[in-house]
Amino acid sequence: MFKKKYPLLILAISSANITLMHAAHAEEAAPGVLPTLxxxxxxxxxxxxxxxxxxxxNVTRNGLDKNEIPQTIDTIDVQKYKLYGSNDLSVMLQGTPxxxxxxxxxxDGIMLRGFDANNGDIYRDGVRESGQVRRSTSNVERIEVLKGPASVLxxxxxxxxxxxxxxxxxNFxxxxxxxxxxxxxxxxxxxVDVNEIVSDNWAVRLTGEHGESGSFxxxxxxxxDMLSPSVTYDNGQDLKWTxxxxxxxxxxxxDRGPSYDVLPAxxxxxxxxxxxxxxVEDELQVFRSDLTYDVNDMxxxxxxxxxxxAYQNFDHFYSGTYCESEDTSVRRGGSCSGHVGDISQVYYWQETGNNTLSNNVSLLGDFMxxxxxxxxxxxxxxxxxxxxxxxxxxxxxxSSIYGYVNPLTGEKQSTRGTGDLLINTHNYYDSMNVGLFAQDLISLTSNLDVMIGARFDKYESTAQNKLLDANDEDYERSIDDTTFSPNIGIVWxxxxxxxxxxxxxxxxxxxGGRVSVNSVRSSQDLDFFNADPQYNxxxxxxxxxxxxxxxxxxxLSVFDIEKSNIRYRPDPDNDPYRWAIQGEQESQGIELSFIGRIAEDMYVRGGYGYNKATVKEDKTSPENEGKxxxxxxxHTGNLFLRYLPTESSYxxxxVTHVGDTWTxxxxxxxxxxxxxxxAAVGYNIGAWRTSLAITNLLDKEYWRSSSMPGTPRSVLARVSYKFD
Structure with a gap:
């Protein structure tokens, strides 16, 4: 429990080290770390x-510099990964502390500091990216990561x-x-990326990409296929609209095969x-409007x-069980239909639509x-x-639809098309959220700030079974709740x-810990519903x-997160209405990140993260405590060096490191x-920009997840022409 015993000691030691190190360096300012604009x-x-x-x-929502925020913030320029052909958000974040x-x-398959971020913690331009869809980064300029609980915002x-x-x-x-x-x-x-200044007040931009790729x-x-037009108006005084x-x-x-431990040697x-x-079809359409108005200087x-x-439609076979013998009990990964030497696959068709209407009004003040x-x-x-x-x-x-793949010979067969599919699940979920928040950075002295924040949220969630009618008791369920979230920080x-x-x-x-829109089932018995929230x-x-x-x-940061109020029913048979606290999970860690120029022609970026995420208490499965x-x-980390011998070449x-992972x-x-x-090289000739990048230079064999091996050595060449 070092959070309770040692934070002041850590703070004092860190402060002393910083003061000593600072004495060895001059304090004159230079434009090495550039502002966003x-x-x-x-x-x-x-x-x-x-x-x-x-x-x-932008993720801080308050316009402050990152070094004024008492939490870790990483900002990742997407172009550094486009160089290697990456388009997936999860690939771009690999190795980030x-x-x-x-x-x-x-x-996406992303976890932050030990906890799942897929269902409610990924945003685009400040709007939650809800829904089941594979996110492209074709029109993304940068990725911002605010680490640690952020419910206040x-x-x-x-x-x-x-x-x-x-x-x-x-922009202009x-x-x-x-x-x-x-x-x-x-x-x-x-x-294509065309940004045109139409007049002193108007600018238009069109970005687009069409790409095709196979796989190893x-x-x-x-x-x-991505296309994104935008327009910006700036009156040059107090109003800006995009x-x-x-x-x-x-x-x-x-590509959704079985787990690596199911496959035969x-x-x-x-x-x-x-x-x-x-x-699989993924389609995303976003309409957004951002208006900024300066009321006065404050x-x-x-x-x-x-x-x-967001829309996703898929029809495919996936996962599977390896059948080792005619005895159906001898298998890996689940049930087996007895086809010896084959992976017996699972079949699924799903069509899912998600929509989000979001509004935010913020008032920012700088006053005494x-x-x-x-x-x-x-x-x-x-x-x-x-x-x-x-x-x-x-x-x-x-009858069941089945598919088989022999992993050693590559032979495949399926029964797709033998009958018409019937939709056996059709639900509609909707939720409404209203949140009021305030956060204030108070400067007590010229070198000491205190940040205080609070938020009040009201949530409502409804589920409807579209296969039933309104007269059926399992047709619809609704729940609602309110929650208060605080934060406080000191910056010295x-x-x-x-x-x-x-x-x-x-x-x-x-x-009960549900962060997605489908918080309740249409057939849920609300008397037994776990309505209390979980906290981190x-x-x-x-x-x-x-x-x-x-x-x-x-x-450099040290953190300790406790996930609490995980609930369960101790005696569902004799006392089904009583919920109790099941246990806690804890995530402790150290993170270091760095970016900038370390010599006249040498740049560096990277970081290292140590994350110990464990089950602290589990009354239902005490054998998992400590796991x-x-x-x-x-362990996670990355280190990249770029050498620029001339202004036109680099x-x-x-290296990207991901440590051993329990699945x-x-x-x-x-x-x-x-x-x-x-590794990569680049060369500019006048208005032309060229690059050649090699991913997995040493052609290392590895698994990026339990069901997906890493990409072998691959090469990507890019060329572009810049014009005004």
């Missing part, structure tokens, strides 16, 4: 852009943090370009398990509105009360979310280039520093960790 003005392929930190992050990633055909949460993707939009700084890329596994595509696993394909529409579509032949990593006719109003539609300076944000969030899944997994005649600057902080923050997951409480101590005349930025939470590696090499709560199945080396 300047980075947005840099061309996308600028060789140094990926190695310069953003001064601010405190972040665990896996492969999920339907979503965003409401319901899994408790590990918040990920915010910031879209490219019309960015240049224009067209480009193309080609690489391994039939990876090819074209891009036979028969796996992905097509990308409107944007984004259409993003992914068509895929999915000798199965090649290139073996795919998709059957003929398997497909007060600013922001109004952000967004409507989002006596000798105290306040930088405050007060906001009102309102959102309506809907989800409508349709599922079918049987034939009309009731013993020197101008260093900030030491400590903070406490809480997040909540309503309705975090204590964090950290240091944020600028070095080498502000050319190098570092963050590691599944999906959370103890070379880069980097089940019993800690009996372990996924071995890996170190992946990537």
């Amino acid at each position: 300047v980075i947005e003005g840099m061309e996308e392929e600028d060789p140094s852009r990926s190695y310069i930190d953003y001064k601010q992050a 405190g972040i665990s990633t896996s492969y999920d055909m339907r979503g 965003y409401g319901r949460s899994g408790g590990g943090g918040v990920i915010n993707m910031v879209s490219k939009y019309a 700084e960015s240049t224009s370009s067209v480009g193309a890329y080609i690489g391994s596994d039939a990876n090819r595509g074209v891009t 696993r036979d028969g796996i394909e992905t097509d990308i 409107a944007q529409y984004t259409y993003d579509k992914l068509d895929r032949i999915p 000798g199965t090649p990593l290139t073996q795919s398990f998709a059957q003929d006719g398997d497909f 007060w600013q109003v922001k109004w952000a509105a967004s409507y989002r539609e 009360t006596g000798t105290l300076r306040h930088r405050m944000v007060v906001g009102l969030d309102m959102s309506l979310e809907g989800r409508e899944p349709k599922l079918a997994n049987t034939n009309q005649d009731g 600057r013993p020197a101008s280039q260093h900030a030491v902080y400590t903070s406490y923050s809480r997040s909540f997951a309503p309705f 409480d975090q204590y964090e101590v950290g240091v944020k520093s600028d070095w080498l005349n502000q050319r190098l930025m570092t963050q 590691t939470l599944s999906g959370v590696p103890r 070379t880069e090499i980097g 089940n709560s019993d800690n009996t199945n372990k996924l071995e960790g890996f170190n992946r080396v990537d």
Whole structure:
């Protein structure tokens, strides 16, 4: 329980170290760490852009510099990963301290500081990315990660943090370009990014991408189509408005095979398990409007509105059981239909639509009360979310649909098409959330700030069974609840280039820990419903520093998160109405990140994270106490170096590390960790930009998740032409 015994000691030691180290460095300022506006003005392929930190992050919602926030904030420029051909959010976040990633055909598979972030903690331009959809990053400029509980700013949460993707939009700084890329596994595509200043007050922008790619696993394909027009009006005085529409579509032949521990020895990593006719369609449409108005020198109003539609339709075979003998009890991974030497697959069809209508009005103030300076944000969030899944997994005649793959020979067969599917699940879920929040950074002295925040949320959730009518008692269920979330932090600057902080923050997951829109089932007996929320409480101590005349930025943090109020019924037979606390989970860790220029021609970025996420108490399964939470590696990290011998050329090499990971709560199945080396070179000729990147330079074999091996060595070449 070091959070209770040692935070002041850690704070004192950190402060002493910072003071001593600071004495060895000069304090003169230099433009090494550039503000957001300047980075947005840099061309996308600028060789140094990926190695310069953003001064601010939209995810904080208050306009403050990152070193004024008493929590860890990482900002990742997407271009550094586009260089290697990455489009998936989970791939881009691999190796980031405190972040665990896996492969999920339907979503992203991301955990923050030991806790799931998929269902409620991924945002685009400040709007929750609810719904079942694979997210493309084709129109994303940067990824912002606010680590630790953030319910004060965003409401319901899994408790590990918040990920915010910031879209490219019309502005008065960015240049224009067209480009193309080609690489391994039939990876090819074209891009367009035209930003035009129409007048002193108006700018328009159009970004787009069409891409096609195969895979190192036979028969796996992905097509990308993205188009996003936007317009920005700025009167040059007190009003700025941006409107944007984004259409993003992914068509895929999915790769969703069985777990690695099910496969027999000798199965090649290139073996795919998709059957003929398997497909996934992901379609995302977003309309958003952002309005900023400066009331005067002290007060600013922001109004952000967004409507989002996400659609996913898939029909495929996946997962599976390996049949080792004619005895159906001899199998790996589940039941077996007796086809010796085959993977017996599972079949599913699902069509799911999600929509989100979101509004936020915020008032930002910078004012004095006596000798105290306040930088405050007060906001009102309102959102309506809907989800409508349709599922079918049987034939009309009731016989099972099955698929088989022989993992050693590659032979496949299925019974798809032998009968018409019947929809056996059709539900509609909707939820409403109203949240009122306030956060104030109070400057007590010139080098000491206190941040205080609070939020009040009201949630309502409804589920309807569309296969039944309103006269059926299992047709509809509704629940509602209210929750209060606090946070407090202290930021002390013993020197101008260093900030030491400590903070406490809480997040909540309503309705028994459910953070998605489908919080209740239409047939749920509400008398037995676990309505109390789960809480994540975090204590964090950290240091944020600028070095080498502000050319190098570092963050060091120590955190302890406890997930509490996990509920269960001790005696459901004799006392079915009584709920009690089942236990707690705890995530402790240390994170270090750094980015900047360490020598005249040498840049660095990277970090290291140690995360011990364990079951602290479990009254239903006491044998799991002390075991590691599944999906959370103890060690993560990355280190990239870029050398710029001239203004027009660069070379880069980097390593991404993910440690051993338990894939089940019993800690009996372990996924071995890996170190992946990537490298790239780039050269600019006038307005032309070229690059050649190699992923997995050493061609290491590894598994990125229990059901997906890592990509072997691959090459991607990019070329673009810049124009004004």
